Amino acid sequence: MAPKFEKVKVVEKEHAVVDGVDISGHWNRMFEQRVITEYTPELIEKVADIPGGESFANCYQCAKCIAVCPVDIVGNYGPRKLYRYAQTGMDLTEAPELWLCTTCKNCLRVCPKEVDMIQIMPAVREQAILAGKFVPAELQQAFENTAKSGNPLGQPQRKRDAWIKDAGVEVPIIKDLARPVDVLWYVGSYPSYHPRGIDAASAAARIFSALGIDFAILGKEEKDDADSQRLAGEKGLFEMMTEYNIETFNKYEWKELMVTGPHELNAFKNVYPKYGFERPVVHYTTFLARYLDQLKPLLKHRVEKKITYHDPCYLGRHNGEYEAPRKLLEAIPGVELVEMQRNRENGYCCGGGGGGMWMDSFTAKHTTMRLSEKRAMEAASTGADVLAVACPFEVSRFADAVKSTGNEHVDVLDILELLDKSIRGEQ
Template sequence: MALDDFKDVIHRCFRCGYCKFTSNYTDFNCPPYNKFRLETFSPGGRMWLIRAMMLKDIEPSQHLADILYSCTMCANCVEECRFKFHDDIVDIIMEGKASLVESGMVPPTARDFFKNIYLSGNPWKEPQQKRGDWARHYGIPVYKPGDEYLYYVGCIGSYDQRVQKMAGAFGQLLLRAGLSFGILGEDEYCDGNEVLMMGEQGLFEYLAQKNIELFKERRVNKIVTLSPHAYNVMRNKYPRLGGDFEVVHYTELLKELISSGRLKVPGGRKIKVTYHDPCFLGRWNSIYDEPREVLESVDGVELVEMRRNRENAFCCGGGGGNFYTDIIGGGESSPSRIRVREAADTGADIIAVACPTCMTMIEDGLKGEDLDEKIMCNDISEIVLDAITSAEEG
């Protein structure tokens, strides 16, 4: 794909602005527009500016880069746009960023992001050989051919201390269910979803091919991903590059394990939980029910919805590389802080997440809002695991 492929589409945006809202217009649901409020930061503004760039009416610039890279690729615009070309909007924005990559005009933090991933396989220049260290503590095995599932953890799950616990919780549940599975450990490499979303197509292809080759070499058939981002890219983008695997998100697998009885979840303590839909699970891949079903299968969990949920969920602000580049972060109007305030309004004890990116963003949001004492952020595996272990401990 290239921007040119959209030349018959891009001018079709009228800038009517449905894309800025939730479906019932309660809020602006486009994270950067909600924060910056200049029309340029709306999906329509981006469409028009990208077209202007194609027509050479405006030149690539740092400001343009900020406008495009502040997009979290949450796909609210895809959901809400009333026109037939709505599916193309995020692709066009992605291609717009690709043009900026070509002209060398990306935000400095995005440049660092690309560089680090290229050199180290992760955004933080962490050593590759330490990628699987977290798993030892939980006794999570390394994948070997013949295992049913490759458990793909991803960069954040591998290196972020908080998210390592999330990765561990899911691993322990798989162990308890008696599944044969394993991680790639020090051989795991960045999945490339964010790189792709940020328009570095060359780097994406390099990463994807590297992963596909490795998976094939290890005779992987089924992949369960911790991150919806990895899930998205492996399920939707890898096949075109020859990587045809059966990919599931961990919440889907948990749902199946619980409903088939392989994983028994006894009643836990009484808690009020609200679930934050990750964009790459929800709007990108229409998975809304499974995570909720898992939560509801835990006795004692009372599931309450935030004002914006499912198709209308407000993005945590971390997508499109923003968890790293931080173009949209900071201040009271940062998406994560808005989102945790919304969660607090439900009176929930726990914000349940199903995505490593969301987890880091929501944790930051809670600290920013001084809510970290009042509300916990847990991923769905942690909640399930907690119910099991607390029942065992009696």
């Protein structure tokens, strides 16, 4: 007699209870396909009606975004899907999906309809925040820290320049200098407070000093740019910080504003002009690439490393700088630069943008692995010894990720640290 094959009985209910366990919810489709009983175009329109959210309604489901969405690669997400979820009952202002986008811009890069998540996400998030809807607690904490302490880490303002005493070179503070400088260096919150960030900041100070750059920092007067908080929906906080920062920048005379972080570059270069601040702003990689001729003779020590470089979303896609970081790395004697599969325009996001920096625990519940882990694995697969970065969010993210993915042999170093190594030799 042939063995009797019996199919699993499907549960024909949206509210499913199996063996006494309530398994209702979006994930019960392993038991059955939930029937769509209503389409809700009004939920698409709800998003499109928010100023900034208009293009959400333009999606025609071509799905180009999905393959390049870094979140979809570790989960089930992407602009096209959000549109469909909205059409079938998801209110984006109340959905966890609202908080997964890192604003990496890879979807917009390929979208034929220019559905612009970089505008949509902050606008909808702001509405959610204003309406008192769910906001991940960690993100809330980062907002609160920024509002109270001037930085998302919640560190005291008066310790903002504490790092300079161990930098090994003099780091002038513009207020004390009491004279105009060529370069006002905006250090940023993570380089000021995070131990790995401080490593990069100190390296930067030594490099600028070695190059004889006339620079100064704001010291205790520096506060967070809050661009990522803006993208995470707290526009009011961003504006509050912006008003303060512009006032502070305008207090002193300087020719160019240099930033350690791509997010700050984006804020000061692309967003601050809307608030009346239009001054030259440059990322340190672009800045140092100008000094390659002076820099090369200083790079005396060989760094015999195979290095792969991770393009920060806000330096690359958002601001078009792909070459300067590579030129700097190639200038270091002994370095062999190898590329990851996804690089430059298609670089894979570390997960830190758009507020992702402060939502790791939350996003972990909605993805199979962290974006930083996916990227760390990609970096390791090139055979590189070093994953070089140029964004202060990334050092700590990738340092954790190489560990959690068993790739401890890959060093995560800021380009600044690598240049510093070559100038000073291994310390």
